[in-house]
Amino acid sequence: MGRRLELIAxxxxxxxxxxxxxxxxxxxxxxxxxxxxxGSLKVIDGPFGARxxxxxxxxxxxxxxxxxxxxxxxxxxxxxxxxxxxxxxIRLKGGDVLAGPNLNLHRTPLAGRNFECYSEDPYLTxxxxxxxxQGAQSVGVxxxxxxxxxxxxxxxxxxxxxxxxxxxxxxxxxxxxxAAVIEGGVxxxxxxxxxxxxxxxxxxxxxxxTILRDEWGFDGWCVSDWYGVQSTVASANAxxxxxxxxxxxxxxxxxxxxxxxxxxxxxxDAKVENTIRIGVRVGRTDPSGAPVSSEHPAETPSDPDVFRxxxxxxxxxxxxxxxxxxxxxxxxxxxxxxxxxxxxxxxxRTQGSGSAHVRRHHCVTPLDAIxxxxxxxxxxxxxxxxxxxxxxxxxADVTIEFFAEDxxxxxxxxxxxxxxxxxxxxxxxxxxxxxxxxxxxxxFTADRAGAYTFSLGTAGEATLKxxxxxxxxxxxxxxxxxxxxxxxxxxxTGTVELAxxxxxxxxxxxxxxxxxxxxxxxxxxRPPEDPGAFDRAVAAAAGADAAVVxxxxxxxxxxxxxxxxxxxLPGRQAELVRAVAAVNPRTVAVxxxxxxxxxxxxxxxxxxxxxxxGGQEAGPALADVLFGxxxxxxxxxxxxxxxxxxxxxxxxxxPTGDTIEYGEDLLVGYRGHDASGVAPRFAFGHGGSxxxxxxxxxxxxxxxxxxxxxxxxxRHGSEVVLLFAGRSGDDATLPPKELKGFAKLDLAPxxxxxxxxxxxARTFAHWDHDTRAWVETQGPQFVLLAxxxxxxxxxxxxx
Ligand code: BGC
Numbered sequence: 001m002g003r004r005l006e007l008i009a010x011x012x013x014x015x016x017x018x019x020x021x022x023x024x025x026x027x028x029x030x031x032x033x034x035x036x037x038x039g040s041l042k043v044i045d046g047p048f049g050a051r052x053x054x055x056x057x058x059x060x061x062x063x064x065x066x067x068x069x070x071x072x073x074x075x076x077x078x079x080x081x082x083x084x085x086x087x088x089x090i091r092l093k094g095g096d097v098l099a100g101p102n103l104n105l106h107r108t109p110l111a112g113r114n115f116e117c118y119s120e121d122p123y124l125t126x127x128x129x130x131x132x133x134q135g136a137q138s139v140g141v142x143x144x145x146x147x148x149x150x151x152x153x154x155x156x157x158x159x160x161x162x163x164x165x166x167x168x169x170x171x172x173x174x175x176x177x178x179a180a181v182i183e184g185g186v187x188x189x190x191x192x193x194x195x196x197x198x199x200x201x202x203x204x205x206x207x208x209x210t211i212l213r214d215e216w217g218f219d220g221w222c223v224s225d226w227y228g229v230q231s232t233v234a235s236a237n238a239x240x241x242x243x244x245x246x247x248x249x250x251x252x253x254x255x256x257x258x259x260x261x262x263x264x265x266x267x268x269d270a271k272v273e274n275t276i277r278i279g280v281r282v283g284r285t286d287p288s289g290a291p292v293s294s295e296h297p298a299e300t301p302s303d304p305d306v307f308r309x310x311x312x313x314x315x316x317x318x319x320x321x322x323x324x325x326x327x328x329x330x331x332x333x334x335x336x337x338x339x340x341x342x343x344x345x346x347x348x349r350t351q352g353s354g355s356a357h358v359r360r361h362h363c364v365t366p367l368d369a370i371x372x373x374x375x376x377x378x379x380x381x382x383x384x385x386x387x388x389x390x391x392x393x394x395x396a397d398v399t400i401e402f403f404a405e406d407x408x409x410x411x412x413x414x415x416x417x418x419x420x421x422x423x424x425x426x427x428x429x430x431x432x433x434x435x436x437x438x439x440x441x442x443x444f445t446a447d448r449a450g451a452y453t454f455s456l457g458t459a460g461e462a463t464l465k466x467x468x469x470x471x472x473x474x475x476x477x478x479x480x481x482x483x484x485x486x487x488x489x490x491x492x493t494g495t496v497e498l499a500x501x502x503x504x505x506x507x508x509x510x511x512x513x514x515x516x517x518x519x520x521x522x523x524x525x526r527p528p529e530d531p532g533a534f535d536r537a538v539a540a541a542a543g544a545d546a547a548v549v550x551x552x553x554x555x556x557x558x559x560x561x562x563x564x565x566x567x568x569l570p571g572r573q574a575e576l577v578r579a580v581a582a583v584n585p586r587t588v589a590v591x592x593x594x595x596x597x598x599x600x601x602x603x604x605x606x607x608x609x610x611x612x613x614g615g616q617e618a619g620p621a622l623a624d625v626l627f628g629x630x631x632x633x634x635x636x637x638x639x640x641x642x643x644x645x646x647x648x649x650x651x652x653x654x655p656t657g658d659t660i661e662y663g664e665d666l667l668v669g670y671r672g673h674d675a676s677g678v679a680p681r682f683a684f685g686h687g688g689s690x691x692x693x694x695x696x697x698x699x700x701x702x703x704x705x706x707x708x709x710x711x712x713x714x715r716h717g718s719e720v721v722l723l724f725a726g727r728s729g730d731d732a733t734l735p736p737k738e739l740k741g742f743a744k745l746d747l748a749p750x751x752x753x754x755x756x757x758x759x760x761a762r763t764f765a766h767w768d769h770d771t772r773a774w775v776e777t778q779g780p781q782f783v784l785l786a787x788x789x790x791x792x793x794x795x796x797x798x799x
Contacts, residue, residue: 011036011289015265018272024245027425028053030275032284034294038276039284042296043144043244047100047116047132048615049349049358050089052299053423056359057414059301062091062616063360064311066351066594067102069318069612071118071637072390072687074720074744076131082314083143085307090141094296096282097142097188099355101129103176104152106595106638107668108649110564112154115352115594115613119637120669121684122175123739125736126183127175133184142282147192147225148201148212154563155655158228161195164662169196170767172356172668178216187278193228202228208239214359221278229548233262238552241271245425272734301529303362308617315614315621321632321688322599323608328586330628330690331546337378340367341537341546341580342389343571344552344592351613352594359417360616366550366590369619374629379381379543383530384537384580387571389556390491391455391524391707392418395770396442402429403437406510419508419523440508440523447789449500450528455493457522462510464494464523471496537576541585548626549580552592558613563654567598574601579604590622599681610636628690633718635687639669639789648672670789671735683787691717691749698785698794701791704758705796707785711747718746721755724784725763726795727777737784759798760785
């Protein structure tokens with residue numbers, strides 16, 4: 001037995017054994033050395049549900065609202081519950097590490113993974129992220145804060161370098177990670193794909209060792225993003241502990257680098273030690289070095305009802321009341337006729353796409369939830385406009401049969417709810433690691449006569465037949481590592497004329513071919529155009545007592561792998577909202593999206609809600625808020641600008657070449673709007689209520705500022721008090737104010753409570769390059785108490 005560290009025994013291992021435990025044995029599992037007590041770690045993606053090891057075929061999981069929705073709750077206590085729920089489901093799936101939270105920031109409204117990230121503000125992100133981490137780790141699962149750092153866009157994500165100042169890194173992008181380590185005690189960190197100022201994060205010694213370990217005292221496990229290690233020596237010396245899935249650049253190559261003297265064996269020992277430490281914390285590795293099992297517990301489907309309540313509370317608490325002229329909301333629930341309109345009303349758009357995608361237990365569309373909430377109302381539906389980016393993914397009962405490459409014997413059969421299947425290493429039928437063939441089949445009824453468009457996007461090759469005739473053939477030219485989320489880059493389409501009313505059989509024959517690690521097939525179908533849809537929607541609205549128009553994006557727009565090109569509400573949905581509002585003065589617009597979209601139409605509609613991608617309970621939660629059974633308790637965690645050009649990062653977006661320039665420096669989001677004076681459409685922190693509140697005079701109380709808030713209305717409601725540190729002086733490069741505290745108060749009618757907002761050493765601190773430390777900013781100090789970044793209620797000097 002070797003050295004002892006804390007309570008951890010680090011066994012005497014040969015160099016070859018040591019490098020084994022520093023890479024994967026499968027896509028989601030690290031390799032263990034079980035006879036030495038070192039267990040394999042199973043990493044499962046979140047962050048909004050325990051996906052399971054397999055991207056597509058894992059059993060369903062409880063599915064929570066997207067990142068900015070959770071940010072909008074401004075409710076760390078609720079986030080602790082969400083983190084604990086997801087942690088518990090990670091355990092059911094035999095997992096040890098939850099790949100989340102995503103602590104990157106909304107720098108541009110157009111970033112593809114904004115739907116995973118909580119906010120544009122580092123303080124809010126830190127508070128929400130710390131609570132989520134503490135919740136997950138309270139059930140013995142390691143949270144993995146990702147992606148360290150500045151992975152704020154998908155543009156050339158494996159190679160791009162972010163050009164960002166030290167001060168912006170320290171005061172914005174690193175802040176949530178610093179809190180995750182120091183306050184959240186996070187057990188794991190994922191190094192980002194991108195580089196910072198010319199050095200890949202996975203090779204960034206200052207980031208992974210000087211800052212993370214030496215300065216912040218991180219003693220956990222630093223894992224690469226998947227295929228994010230691009231070197232042997234540089235990544236090993238910088239501070240990555242494990243190459244996942246790997247080994248590609250590590251394994252025997254790492255052992256050779258040690259023998260060649262390019263990597264000190266002590267560096268390897270430290271990685272082994274970190275891996276053992278986290279293994280002990282999650283209960284996979286035996287602290288005394290006694291042998292452990294090499295198997296992970298089987299993935300157990302979770303009970304669909306256990307976390308329903310917390311998912312529903314979170315979805316409702318996230319909904320933001322953008323406007324409510326004439327107190328149109330909540331709608332009366334004795335309406336005789338209600339028109340529900342829009343492309344996001346009769347489908348459950350509950351999440352973005354990519355590694356964060358989970359197979360949900362169930363979901364209820366907004367339309368069905370509204371119908372269930374108003375059983376005696378005549379609820380009509382018209383789609384009005386389409387909002388698809390791609391040919392819509394087929395949602396059907398899809399059967400998948402698996403075959404070896406050169407045989408017709410069915411080796412396994414699976415069933416999925418959509419024709420979007422990704423195989424990340426595990427293949428049913430004993431086919432893991434081998435080329436294979438799969439046959440997907442389903443049937444559908446043609447509702448309308450006309451040209452039906454079918455599409456295929458594949459990592460591999462496929463042919464799609466309708467009733468036995470070939471309609472589309474797909475031959476991917478993408479490199480295997482490009483192809484996982486590459487639906488936008490290569491889509492093959494074909495059309496077939498169909499008569500109305502008949503049932504048709506679709507078969508997709510897929511061959512994985514040269515694609516080894518990530519194989520996928522995505523099939524879509526677009527029915528013929530419905531030319532009368534817009535006019536029917538307007539007519540339905542005109543004839544109803546009220547109209548609810550549900551618009552937004554979907555996971556083809558918001559996904560890992562690429563960024564959005566436009567801020568517009570896609571598919572001319574803005575016209576739809578306007579036309580409906582023009583014929584029905586009781587129109588409520590609802591945005592279902594994972595980040596900011598253009599809300600210019602909101603000037604013409606009396607009421608609007610931002611309901612996000614709200615997870616499995618999004619539909620019922622929206623109905624609760626529409627009819628006043630729950631309050632719209634969310635506040636915007638992002639700024640919604642009037643136009644994309646007003647977003648402070650826009651002069652530097654989209655990027656060109658291999659660099660993303662963070663030219664706005666410290667002036668991200670509301671900080672930039674404050675500095676330029678350009679008014680946003682809806683400010684950071686904005687959100688109305690069904691009740692009213694009165695704020696008292698703020699006062700100092702010890703190391704805090706306090707303000708009394710009274711619910712002066714007749715309904716229960718919650719108010720969020722924001723505390724910004726103000727900055728005087730005329731340096732236009734510095735933010736005029738920055739969020740440094742918030743409190744959410746839940747108040748019954750007539751109830752009064754005190755919001756207490758601590759003021760501490762960091763409230764007025766800035767990062768000092770020379771001393772490499774946070775130092776107190778000199779000059780007169782004051783805080784602003786506010787309901788949003790543009791709704792300032794009080795200014796208080798702090799001596
Ligand atoms: C993503 C990570 C994720 C990993 C494993 C990568 O593509 O960037 O966030 O955890 O895949 O699925």
